[in-house]
Amino acid sequence: MGLLDFAAKMFLSYKFNPKPLKRHISGLKVKKYNREPGLKVAAVQVEFRLHKSTIEYFEHMRHLMERAAEEGARLIAFPENIHLPLYGLLPGIEKKFSGDGRKDDDGEKMRAALMLLGPYVKGIYFLTFSSLARLYEMYVMGGSITAPENGELYNTAYLFGPDGKLIGSQKKLHATPEEESFGLKTGEELDVFKLPFAKVAFPVCMDATYFETFEIARMKGADIVIIPIANMEEYDFYRALRGIWPRVQESRVYGIKSALVGRVAKFYFTGKAGIYAPLDLTENRDGVVKEAKHYQGDDVVTASIDIGALRKYREEDELLKDRNEELYRKYLSRLY
Amino acid sequence: MVKACALQLRFENKEKYIEDINKYLRDIKADILVLPPLSGLLFSSTAEYLTFHLELSKQKDFVLVPGSFIEDGYHKAVIMQRGRILHTQCQTHLSGQDERDGLKRGDELEICPTAVGNVGILVGNDCFHPQCGRILGLQGADILVGLYAVEGGYNRWLQLSGIWQQVQQNQFFAVECAVNGRIRDKIYAGRSIIHNPIWEGSNGILCEMGEDEEGVLAAVLDFDRRNEIKSVYPLYKYLNRKLYKKEWGY
Numbered sequence: 346m347g348l349l350d351f352a353a354k355m356f357l358s359y360k361f362n363p364k365p366l367k368r369h370i371s372g373l374k375v376k377k378y379n380r381e382p383g384l385k386v387a388a389v390q391v392e393f394r395l396h397k398s399t400i401e402y403f404e405h406m407r408h409l410m411e412r413a414a415e416e417g418a419r420l421i422a423f424p425e426n427i428h429l430p431l432y433g434l435l436p437g438i439e440k441k442f443s444g445d446g447r448k449d450d451d452g453e454k455m456r457a458a459l460m461l462l463g464p465y466v467k468g469i470y471f472l473t474f475s476s477l478a479r480l481y482e483m484y485v486m487g488g489s490i491t492a493p494e495n496g497e498l499y500n501t502a503y504l505f506g507p508d509g510k511l512i513g514s515q516k517k518l519h520a521t522p523e524e525e526s527f528g529l530k531t532g533e534e535l536d537v538f539k540l541p542f543a544k545v546a547f548p549v550c551m552d553a554t555y556f557e558t559f560e561i562a563r564m565k566g567a568d569i570v571i572i573p574i575a576n577m578e579e580y581d582f583y584r585a586l587r588g589i590w591p592r593v594q595e596s597r598v599y600g601i602k603s604a605l606v607g608r609v610a611k612f613y614f615t616g617k618a619g620i621y622a623p624l625d626l627t628e629n630r631d632g633v634v635k636e637a638k639h640y641q642g643d644d645v646v647t648a649s650i651d652i653g654a655l656r657k658y659r660e661e662d663e664l665l666k667d668r669n670e671e672l673y674r675k676y677l678s679r680l681y
Numbered sequence: 682m683v684k685a686c687a688l689q690l691r692f693e694n695k696e697k698y699i700e701d702i703n704k705y706l707r708d709i710k711a712d713i714l715v716l717p718p719l720s721g722l723l724f725s726s727t728a729e730y731l732t733f734h735l736e737l738s739k740q741k742d743f744v745l746v747p748g749s750f751i752e753d754g755y756h757k758a759v760i761m762q763r764g765r766i767l768h769t770q771c772q773t774h775l776s777g778q779d780e781r782d783g784l785k786r787g788d789e790l791e792i793c794p795t796a797v798g799n800v801g802i803l804v805g806n807d808c809f810h811p812q813c814g815r816i817l818g819l820q821g822a823d824i825l826v827g828l829y830a831v832e833g834g835y836n837r838w839l840q841l842s843g844i845w846q847q848v849q850q851n852q853f854f855a856v857e858c859a860v861n862g863r864i865r866d867k868i869y870a871g872r873s874i875i876h877n878p879i880w881e882g883s884n885g886i887l888c889e890m891g892e893d894e895e896g897v898l899a900a901v902l903d904f905d906r907r908n909e910i911k912s913v914y915p916l917y918k919y920l921n922r923k924l925y926k927k928e929w930g931y
Contacts, residue, residue: 519919533923554850554916556811561928583884591846595811624838631838663777664809672773672788673812678931680819681922 353461360434361465363472366399370476377482380417383649384542386569386601387413387421390618390637390644391488393607395433399469402431403476410477410485412645419542420484423474424605425500425550425575427488428466429612435462442610452526456498459527463492471503471511479509484540488573488603489517489549497530502547502573504538513538517549518558537565543599543652547571553588559596568652570598575605580615580640590632593621597659599634599650606641615640620648626658683797683902685824685856686711686743687873689890692862695723702737705897713744713797715858717873718758718805718828721750722864731759731766739764744795746826748858749804754785758802758828760793768793772804773813778832779806790816798823798904803844805830808857814847819917824902827857835870835892848876849885852911854902861892875900878910 389409396402406423413421432438467490474487489502500517516532517524535558537546546562546569553559553572562570572589593600604616619636621627627634635648686709690701698720706714716734724730727750734747738761749758749772756772756779771787772779790813792799801817801824808827817825827844844857859871874889875898887900925931 518921518924521919522914525919531919531921533921533927535924535928551919555920556815556850557921557925560811561924564928581884583886584879586841587846587849587879591842591849594842595809595846624836624842630836632842664806666777667774667780667786667806667810669773669786669788669810669812672786672790672816673929674931675788676790676816677812677819677925677929680816681920681925681931 357462357465361399361469363399363468366403366469366472369400369403370472370480373480375411375480378414378417380419384420384652385416385418385647385649386620387416387418388601388603388618388620388646389413389421389423390604390606390616390642390646391424391427392641392643393605393609393612393614394430395438395609396430397433399431399434402469403473405430406473407477409643409645410481410483413647414481414483416645416647418483418647420486420540420545420569422486422547422571422573422601422603423488424603425489425502425573426491426605427573428470428490428492429575429605431466431469432462439610442612452528455527459491459498460493463490463498466490467492474503475505475509475511478505478507482507486547486571486573486603491529498528499530499532500524500549502549504545504547515547515549517552519551519555521551535561535565537562537567543568545569545571547573550574550576553592556592556595559592559598563596563598567598568655569601569650570596571601571603573603574616575614576616577612577614579613585616585640590621594623594632595665597623597655597662597665599655604637618644618646620646620650622650622655623658626651626654683712683824683904684710684899685713685854685875685902686897686899687715687856687858687875688717688897689859689861689873690717690895692717692720692723692860692864692869698723699733701895706737706741709897711743711899713746713795713800713824713856715746715826715828715856716748717858718749718830718860719864719869720748727752735761735764735766738762744797744800746802749828749830751784754783755787756784756805758804758826760795760800760802762795767795768800770802770804772807774806774810776806792817792820792822800824800826802826802828803847804828808843808847811847811850814851818851818853822851822853823904825853825855827855829857829859829871830869831871832867832869835872837872840871840874844874845876845885848878850916852878852907852916854907859892873898877902878907880906880910
C-alpha cells in the first residue's frame with residue numbers, strides 16, 4: 346500500500362467511523378405504532394441529497410421509515426444505490442460529480458473510487474438499515490449499494506428482519522452499459538425469501554427490464570417482487586411504465602418499486618415509488634395499487650395488499666395459466 | 682424507411698368486410714399491411730378466406746398479413762406477398778377460453794424474411810407471453826405483427842401489457858391490428874397500434890386508432906433510429922444467460 350492509499354484509508358476511516366452513529370442510535374426512543382390486521386407494505390422515494398454526516402444520512406432514512414411505520418407497514422423498500430447520499434461526507438464531491446462524464450478513463454476511475462469507498466459505505470449502510478429494522482420492528486429491504494465483494498464490484502440489495510438481522514441479499518443480475526464501463530459483475534442467483542406473510546424477491550432496477558427475472562422469481566414462488574431503482578433519465582410516463590409494471594402483469598405477482606430521485610451536479614434521477622398488482626386486482630384495472638404523486642422529492646407510498654387474493658387469482662387465471670415449455674426449450678436453448 | 686399500415690374495421694359480416702377492404706385499400710400505399718384478426722371466421726371456409734386474400738395480394742406489392750383464421754383446431758395467421766403464402770404461424774399459448782373452444786397450441790415460432798425485413802407474428806393470446814417476443818427477437822425480428830383479439834370491453838392497460846411491452850424489451854417494431862365488433866356471438870374490442878422501441882421524443886407508440894374507429898392506420902418505421910437505440914443500449918448483450926441456464930436448463 347502506498348502512502349497516498351494509506352492516507353486516503355485513514356481519512357475514510359475517520360469520516361465513516363460508525364461510533365458517533367452507534368451512539369446516536371443507542372440514544373433513540375422510537376414510538377411504537379399499532380398495525381391493523383392484514384399486510385401493508387411501503388415503497389420509499391428518496392431524494393438524493395449529499396449528507397455531511399452519517400447521522401444526517403441515518404435521520405433522513407429514519408424520517409421516511411417513521412412515516413411508513415405510522416401507516417402500519419410491515420415491509421418497506423428503499424431504492425437502488427442508496428449509498429450515494431453518503432458520498433456527501435467527502436469534501437469537494439460536488440465538484441467531482443460535475444465532471445462531464447465522457448472521458449474514456451471515467452470507467453476506470455469510477456471503479457477505483459467504488460472499490461475504495463465501498464467497504465466504508467457498506468458499514469454505514471448495514472448499521473443504518475439493520476438498526477431501522479430493529480427499532481421499528483419491520484422487514485426492511487434497505488435498497489442496494491455498489492461495493493466490492495471478493496475483489497469484484499457488485500450492486501447488491503439486502504433484506505433485514507425486525508430483529509435487525511440480515512435475512513439475505515440479492516446481487517443485480519443485469520448490468521447497464523454504464524455499469525459495464527466500470528466493470529460491475531452481475532449475480533448468478535435469484536433468491537426468494539420466505540417471510541411470515543409472503544415470499545419475496547428483490548432483484549435490482551435493470552433486472553425488471555428482462556421478463557426472465559420475474560419469471561424465475563415467480564417459478565420459485567415469489568408473491569412480491571421488489572425493485573429498487575435509480576434511473577438516470579428525464580421522467581416520462583411511458584419510459585417509467587417499462588420495467589416493473591409489465592413484469593407484474595406477466596408474472597402475476599405484487600410489485601414494489603422504490604426510487605432514488607433528485608439532481609446532484611450531473612446526476613439526475615427520476616421515478617415514482619409505487620405498489621403494483623395484476624390489473625384484475627386493482628381498483629381501476631390499471632395495475633397500480635398506489636403510486637407517488639410526483640417523480641421528485643421524498644415520499645412514502647403505503648398500501649394494503651392481499652396475498653391470499655393473489656394466490657387465488659393465480660389458480661383461476663384465465664389469461665396466462667398456459668405455458669408452452671416445449672416451445673421455450675426448443676427455441677431458447679439455441680437462442681439464448 | 683418502411684411504411685406500415687393496419688386496417689381497423691368493425692366486424693359485422695363477410696359482405697361488409699369485403700366492401701370495407703375495397704373501400705379502404707383501393708388507393709393504399711404501404712410496404713406492409715395488417716388486417717384485423719379472426720377475419721377468417723367471416724368466411725364460409727378457410728379456402729374461401731385464403732383465396733380472397735391471395736387475390737388481393739396479387740393486385741398489390743405490399744407484404745400482407747390478412748388477419749387470422751381457425752384451421753384444424755389451430756388459430757393461424759399467414760404472411761403473403763404477390764399472391765403467395767410466405768409463412769404460416771399458429772397461436773402458441775391458449776387462454777382458458779381458447780381451451781374451452783377446443784383450440785390446439787402451435788409449437789413453432791419463426792421469423793419470415795420479407796422485403797420489409799424479418800417479420801414475426803404473435804397470434805391472439807401470444808402477445809401476453811413475453812417468451813414469444815423474446816424468441817422472435819433473438820431470431821432477428823425487425824417487425825412483429827400483433828393480432829389482438831380480446832373479448833369484452835376495452836382495457837387500454839391490458840393491451841399495453843401485451844405487444845407494447847414486448848417491443849420495449851426486444852427493440853423491434855410492431856404493427857398491432859385489433860379485432861372489433863361481433864363474430865359468432867362474441868364481442869371484441871381493441872385498438873390498432875403501431876409501436877416502436879422508445880426513443881427520444883417518443884412514448885413507444887407511433888400512432889393508434891380508437892377502438893370505435895374504422896380506417897387505415899399508417900406510420901413510417903425508421904430503421905436507422907431503431908438501430909441507433911440498439912447500438913446505444915443493446916439489451917440482449919446483458920441477458921444473464923448463465924442464470925437462465927441454471928434455472929431452466931436452456
